[in-house]
Amino acid sequence: MDTSEAETQLGFESEEDSEMSDGALQEAFAKGLLKPGLNVPVEEAKKLANNVEGMKQCLADFCKTLPWVERLNLTNLPVADIVAKAEGRLVAPDGEINAEDDFQREMYFYRQAQATVLEALPKLRKLNIPTKRPTDYFAEMSKTDQHMQKIRKKLLVKATAMEKSEKAKKLRELRKYGKKVQVEVIQKRQKDKKAMMTSVKKYQKGMTDKLDFLEGDQDKVKKSTGPSKAQLNKKGANSKRKFKDQKFGFGGKKKGTKWNTKESHNDMRGFRAKVAHGKGGKAGKASGKGGKGNKRPGKEARRKTKSKK
Structure with a gap:
């Protein structure tokens, strides 16, 4: 064939x-x-070999040929649970933990790692192997500097946008609060005005004789105008004001200072009748009333004298 x-x-x-x-x-x-x-390939089943003896033999060979620094193999039992003993809790013996209890199982692994560290650190120090990272250690980054710069810029832009959004939100809240306060003030003014008009109408109609509604306006005027001059004078003038008062006087009203008042009109202690009416004394002699002084000619006599000349 x-x-x-x-x-x-x-x-x-x-x-x-x-x-x-x-x-x-x-x-x-x-x-x-x-x-x-006929054309379909048939795969044979894989044979899984669990050669325990061979694995142990390989491990023994590694332990004989390689130093401990290359292997770093340690088999330890977990350290004692000091916290549980201090709290007075019962501690399960090593190897008798509940595998279904996640916390107990993880704590067992944690204490076993502690025991391994306590045994490994002295060996490493004895072999002069550093166990702490140096201060000038720089790890190789998985991302380039350009990529990290891009990420940093994006983060900055995002942070700036969020900050602007927060500021805008606060401004909106402040505007709403300002409008609310403004509306409340306007409503209060309208209410006060309405109450005042009602009181005025009652007073005009004779329903009441009280003018208490005017006192509120006076109080408002006092509050708006601030302290009065009398209140400021109580505090005392400053050194500049005192110097000007000493140099130029105290100022004040000039016109009408010699006008009579009710008290000065009724005060007769300094009145002298002879002096007031020109009788005797130098005033009487000078005026010619009762004295020997020359009398001034009258107006007509003075005119005739001028015409003769």
Whole structure:
């Protein structure tokens, strides 16, 4: 049997006979030359070997040939649970923990790691191997500096946007509060005005004789104008004001200072009748009343004298 016949029997086709008609395929199937599953590869099941003895032998070889620094293998039991003893809680013996209790299981691993560290650190120091990271240690970053700069810029932009948003939010709240206060003030003014108008109408109609509604306005005027001059004078003038008062006087009202008042009109202690009416004394002699002084000619006599000249 040549190669072509063998391939035909096995269901393989050559390049020349790659296109077989349906009739040829049916005849081959009828003769038993075509069988299902010939072209499907069959994979054998993998054999899993658990060679415990071989693994132990390899571990023993490693321990004999490699130093401890290269292996760093330690087998330790967990340290004593000092916290539980201090709190007076019962501590389960090593190896008798509940595997379903997550906290108890993790604490067991944690105490076992503590025991390993306590045993490994003295060995490393004895071999002069540093166990602390130097101060000038720089780790190789997984991202480039350009990439980190981009991320930093994005974070700054995001932080700035959030800050602006917070400021805008605060401004909106302040505006709302300001509008609310303004509305309250306007309502209070309208209420006070309405109450005052009601009181005025009652007073005009004679329903009341009290003017208490005017006292409120006076109080408002006092509050708005601030302290009066009398209150300021009580505090005392400053040194500049005192110097000007000493140099130029105290100022004040000039016009009408010599006018009589009720008290000065009724005060007769300095009144002298002879002086007041020109009787006696220098005033009487000077005026010619009762004295020997020259009398001034009258107006008509003075006119005639001027005409004669």
